[in-house]
Structure formats: C-alpha cells, structure tokens
Amino acid sequence: MTPTTDFSIRSILGGYDKNFMYIITCSRTGAQVILDASVELRHVSQFIRGRLTALLITHTHGDHIAYLDQYLEAFPNMMVIGHPDSNQINRGKSFKNVNQNQSLKIGEMTFLSIHTPGHYYDSICYQLDPILFTGDTLFVGRTGRVISAKSSLEDLYDSVYNKLLTLPENIRIYPGHDYGEKPTITLAENIKISHLLQAKNLKDFQQRMDEFESTRKPGS
Numbered sequence: 370m371t372p373t374t375d376f377s378i379r380s381i382l383g384g385y386d387k388n389f390m391y392i393i394t395c396s397r398t399g400a401q402v403i404l405d406a407s408v409e410l411r412h413v414s415q416f417i418r419g420r421l422t423a424l425l426i427t428h429t430h431g432d433h434i435a436y437l438d439q440y441l442e443a444f445p446n447m448m449v450i451g452h453p454d455s456n457q458i459n460r461g462k463s464f465k466n467v468n469q470n471q472s473l474k475i476g477e478m479t480f481l482s483i484h485t486p487g488h489y490y491d492s493i494c495y496q497l498d499p500i501l502f503t504g505d506t507l508f509v510g511r512t513g514r515v516i517s518a519k520s521s522l523e524d525l526y527d528s529v530y531n532k533l534l535t536l537p538e539n540i541r542i543y544p545g546h547d548y549g550e551k552p553t554i555t556l557a558e559n560i561k562i563s564h565l566l567q568a569k570n571l572k573d574f575q576q577r578m579d580e581f582e583s584t585r586k587p588g589s
C-alpha cells in the first residue's frame with residue numbers, strides 16, 4: 370500500500386531564542402515548505418533543493434519572521450501563507466490567507482490550518498498528519514505564554530484545550546522553540562508531563578499559568 374505520510378522534516382535550531390525552523394519536503398514531488406523564517410538563510414540554504422514552494426507563518430512575533438526578507442529575496446516565487454492578520458508582513462509578495470480548518474495542498478502533502486489565538490492573536494498551527502506544527506501555542510512540557518499585547522489567556526485555553534488536545538493523542542508536535550526536555554513529543558505524552566495541560570477548567574488553567582509565571586526561570 371502506498372504510504373500516506375510520504376514526507377521528511379528537517380529541524381534547524383537557531384534564531385533569537387532556541388527557535389526551531391522546519392523544512393518539510395514532499396518525497397514524491399520534491400516540493401519544499403519552510404515553516405517560519407526564524408533562522409538565517411545561510412544556515413538553511415544547504416537543505417533547500419530548488420523547489421521551495423511556500424513559507425508557512427505560525428505567527429508574527431518578531432523572532433519568527435526575523436529573516437523573512439532574506440527568504441523573500443532569495444525565493445521570489447515562494448508563496449507566504451498565514452493568518453489574515455499576518456498579512457502585514459507581506460511586503461507586496463503573494464500572500465495566501467488561512468484561517469480555521471483550511472486545507473493547503475503543496476506537492477502531495479496536505480496541511481490543515483488551525484487558528485489558535487491566545488499566545489498571539491494571529492497564531493496558526495499546521496497539521497500534516499500525524500504531525501502538528503504548533504508555533505508558540507504549545508511546546509514540549511507547557512503551553513505558550515500570554516504576555517504580549519495581543520495575547521489572551523481565555524483564547525489560549527480555548528485553543529489548546531478545545532482545538533489541539535482534542536486531536537488524536539498519537540499526533541506528534543513540532544514546536545516553535547526548543548524549550549522542553551526533547552525536541553518533539555506526542556500529545557498524550559505531553560499531557561502526562563505538563564502541569565499546564567492538566568487543567569480542569571479555565572479558572573484552574575489561570576491558576577496554573579499564574580503559578581508557572583511566578584516560578585519560571587528565564588529561558589525555560
């Protein structure tokens with residue numbers, strides 16, 4: 370039987386704060402996608418083979434789009450894809466809006482967009498079954514934080530608990546930063562190790578987040 374997950378993922382660690390940037394390659398067509406522009410092109414270009422089709426943006430916090438101009442200049446035909454509110458970074462190039470539950474076919478790969486506001490209002494997770502690219506919404510060991518101007522704890526709770534943790538538990542997350550004890554993890558295992566993923570309700574989540582913030586060590 371032909372496998373349905375015929376792609377490869379290369380993770381590149383770098384950027385401003387242990388960022389993960391990803392290159393996803395369709396094994397059948399050679400089409401490539403990069404996820405975020407958080408690592409300088411010179412560290413990534415050796416892995417790009419000439420069929421770079423799209424850049425998927427998880428959200429527009431500065432570290433995730435830090436090197437966008439380098440990529441736009443080097444790959445002028447690359448499509449930039451993200452939430453409609455991320456379009457501010459468009460720079461006049463072709464930008465495709467995605468919101469909740471939209472399918473994106475690139476090569477033979479089908480990405481599903483999931484709008485997950487909370488950490489930031491324009492956050493999008495991209496599901497490429499059985500993988501979920503979570504940006505800063507969900508890390509190994511915890512959720513994202515809600516400390517910027519367009520953050521919302523209520524939205525984060527809804528996004529994480531009602532849109533992500535309801536997905537099949539064997540889905541493996543690939544987050545936007547290397548903050549955990551390992552680079553990737555399944556949803557089931559993440560719930561087991563994460564105090565912030567065990568809340569009973571919004572109020573409980575709020576208390577757990579307050580406790581996390583008051584005891585958090587920088588860089589964790």
Ligand SMILES: [Fe+2]
Pocket residue numbers: 428430488489505
């Ligand atoms: Fe962020």
